[in-house]
Amino acid sequence: MRKSYRSLALAVVGVIVIASSATGQCLTLVPDASRWGIIGAGVLMIALAVVSAMRDHHVASAYRAVAPAEPRLLDGAADKATGGAVEGAAEGAAALSRSARRAAAAAAAHAMPRQPRRLRVGWGMVVPFVAFAALAPGPLGAYAGARGDGSVASLPTGGQASSAEQAGPVGPLAEMTLTAYSRLALSASAEQLRARTVLLTGFVLPGDSSTSWYLTRLVATAGAADARPVRVEVRSAVPAATGTWVGVLGTWPGAPGGTVDAPLAVIEATTVTPIVEPGQPYENPRP
């Protein structure tokens, strides 16, 4: 990456980052809390890009005053400046700042190797952000939800219900996260769920039999980066289309599903209603 493009590259990434945070485009990929840090990083990158471009210009013009015959010396291949050039620096660069003059004099006296270190890896930073801005990948959905075993035990926080989760929901009708429902339904305190109606929300993945499918939610603390699927088996005679978001009202049937290694919680659906995909589609493992 040539020196003159480095500032430009930083500025491009900074603008993309700020624009995507300001418009909310990135909020389907990262948690809300990281938004301000990302905006701050974008602002600092743009500031650094502006300052470094000014600095490059400054040093280059000081150098041009030193060696007028080789105006592109700073940017191109390393050349040897003539001794006479240093002498001309004093008057030629008089209007420039002290540090720029020093830099130019050092350059002319070979103290400053002018060949910038190659920085090919720098393009690697620009590519993903430009791709992100141009392709605007949506939140993870059915494809990512089908990878992984979907058991709550695969989460970093584990499958054990906390004491608050073991106490169970309050009231006859309770809205629960898939994580909390799965933990409780698979725990020893699962009886808490008896004689209650539970509301779960998530997207649909096809099941193994015609009378059941999976309600799925991606559980993450760092947005799309660490999203892991949690699935609940829904027993319902009514099929639902894969990938659609639904709310399921139902009851706990009294026994787990899934396999011995990866047991899944089950819900006996009474009503299935299509809903709008939530703005923040990932579920927090510790609500």
Added chain:
Amino acid sequence: MTAEPPERNGSSAVPARRSDRHRGATPGPQRRSLLARVDGAAVRAREWFESVRGAIPWAGLAVAAGLIALVLARGWLHTAVASVEPLSAWLAVVASVCLQGLPFLVAGVLLSAALSVWLLPRMAHRLSGPLAPDADDPAEVPASRGGGPLAVPVSALAGLVLPQTSARAADTAAEWCRAGVTPGAAHAYRLSAASANPVALVSTAVFFPGQPGVLAARVGIGLVLALLVGWAWPVLSGASAARAGGLRAVPAGAEDSAEVGRFIDRARDDLLRGGGHLALAAALAAAFSQLVPASWLEAVGGSTLAAVAVAGVLAVLGGADAVANAVVAVSLTRFPLVAQLAYLVVGPAADLSTAVRLTAWLGRRGAAQVTVVAGALAVLGAVAAGVVLT
């Protein structure tokens, strides 16, 4: 230093000189013929045009045009990519990792560049102890002496407080060695700064919430690694220690002679380099979580040893810098915690890009030696910590 005679300047066929010759040919402004004036104007116009043409950043314009085209074709591209589910999921994870790593990378790089310019070079004299090299005696300068038995632990602890990216820490260590600090202490600083600096620790706490064990493991492994390599340095490479006087200077690259200029250049270059490595690391990790067939993942994730090995190889080949590698580690969702921990500590201790940077200082053999030892210790540490934590 003698100024070149004007005839030689005139005879060099550089366009910038041609107007001088033209002006020189006309005796004075009053007696200049109209033709000569037109000619002079034409030459100036052509010079102006050439200087403008030379100043236009063609590649920059091409990039800008490409960006505009991408933005215009955005809707179409979005639909096209969304229809290929694995690609779209992979992109989403890469973007998420890069976006979340960015604040830590920017903070780490800016602090690292500032410290490397304004603070760390001055610390060398303290660490080289009371027998600091005497500038009047050049024969004494290259020979490094210890700053006493405390040099290694003090510089290892310095790494825990001073945020530096691993590449910058390697340069600082080389600079310290030239200033008379023992190589052992310099390596201790380099390793602890690279694996457990404050920015890296904050990002670890953010991305492994509620898991203080991971944070403690990172600090512990970084510190122990630094101390072991630092103390073992004379034993580890008797040849290298003997060669200490012949340390090759780190190629300084385009270093500005002014401090502000150095800070700006280092911050910009390190940010681009760190961003490129972060993107590469994110792409590799996301390929594991979204693209690699599920059966392979089960084979890897099922065996802890295989998972640690794969994570270690990932970290060595394309590891992000320590300040931002926690988010990459959590994106390895199909790997057990011990493998994520290995990714966290092996990358900063033994990644390929730092090893390549070290060859300029230690030679190929020395760099390979210290990288392999540090990497092996980091893997052992991660496995031990994993046993304790799970």
